[in-house]
Amino acid sequence: MQPKLTLRHKIENNLVVIAISTVLALMYVPLLWHWYEGWLKKDIGIIHEYFSHGLIGLPFAAYIAWLNRKKWHRLPDNFHPLAAGFIIIGGIFYVSGLTDFVNLSFPLILAGLCLWLKGIPGLKLQGFPLLFVFLATANQIPYLIEPYALPLQSFIAAVAGFILTQFGIPVVVEEINLYVGGQIVEVAPHCAGLKMLFTSLYVGLMLLYWTGVWRSRTRSIIFLISAASISVIANIIRNTLLTYFHGTGNEQAFKWLHDGSGGDIYSACMLGLLVLLINSMEKYFPIDSEQTEITNNSDE
Template sequence: MQIQRQLKNKNSSQLMSLALLGILVLLYAPLLLYWWDGWVKKSISIEHEYFSHGIIGLPFAGYLCWMNRKKWQRLPNTSHPLGAALLVVGGIFYLSGVSEWVNISFPLILAGLCLWLKGIPGFKLQGFPLILVLLATPTSVPYLITPYTLPLQSFIAGTAGFILTQLGMQVIVDGINIYVGGRIVEVAPYCAGLKMLFTTFYVGLMLLYWTGALSSRRKSIWFLSIAVLMSISANIVRNTLLSFFHGTGQEGAFHWLHDSWGGDVYSAIMLLLLIPVLNWIDAYFSEVTETQHEGEA
């Protein structure tokens, strides 16, 4: 009798999980497809393109949830009141019809379900996938940050102008404008490298989690700091090349790197370089730890 009751409860739990999954698919599949299509074809708004790292981040979050499924099933069914609150707020946002609120409702609903079904332990178990979903959810954050990027734009323009001057070119830098051969290249807010910074930070978090280095605060801080410096340096080089191409009349090369697949290749190479950097940091701090232990012994 007890075995039958356990089987019945297990089947009920599985049916409930499948029902919730089906509802989520019906509600959010069109939205996710819209994001995906916009990111791949670059047909979405400029601000939403800043979150194109979701192309790799969202599938990775789904993979992590799948890998945690057995741990999830073993957790006791306990509800946290915050879960119900998040579900209500997420539902209101979804029904509002306001595009940004509908977007934000996605991570809210997922977090609410974790808390409602499994409480704090379930929320902690799915914590990193939820972070990946949140950071890949298109919002107006890039638009809000843009007015404050002027110092970064000026720094990039000045550095790019200095590099071109060292190459023997006649360059004039005026604020965020670079004049090369009588042609002007503007380091606009959306050329200040914010998108690359967002992507670098996001991919950096994924690498830290995948390698287990995220558990070390020291390794994480060093790696993310170096990654940010690499991103800024790569954007300076990119703007220098764009200024060179435009100033010397190489419009084909300019458009290839600026708004064609050349920019994607450039970004991909930069992101791949993060892997040996993380390996080096991991090896370095492992050596330091071993040396300290030997000294104590």
């Protein structure tokens, strides 16, 4: 009988948490299922495609929150007045039925619950999981950025044209368009690498947290700038190959790299370079002993 009593006591002591978890599951499991199904099948809206890094980011956020569970339980219960505002706004967003608002209600309500249960200390403790959830939540930011991506598109087209010329391939570059063999390839905003850039920076943040490098501002900035540079360079190479395939009539290779499994493999290899980069930074630019001691003391 003792195990049953123990289980009953655990349930009684966590009724609030169980109730909150049940409500959240009923509200957001269908939404998250829709996200994942769309990301995997690539049949979700083009704007939402920019946030497909959530495929790995959301489980990573849940994993961090799970690792923080003991620290969470040690925090005293402490209600913060901002919690009501977050939850009310999140609730209004959810019942509005507007796609973007419903999406954004998820991180808002999660942040509100942290403030409701543990106050500011709870929000700080779950800061990184909340950040990863927010950055994986689809919104209109990519749509707003796209009009300003024209310089990047023109730059990529010019460099891709220059590379092809060096290999003796006749190419004409007109702003964001490349002409090879009578075929035209447009470096559209989506093809300019914005999605790859978002993914690179997101995965970069994950690596910064996982390795602890985020505690060094200088190293974090250097790493994120390097990650962005790798993304741009990789996209220039990708657009160069796409132009060559399309211009020479190799449509099978073009489709494979453009919207087939080749694009996924290419992106995975690029992200692998970020792992090598941060490992090199840890090896050749280790955190000094004083910073490590401060970090250990803060964790305790």
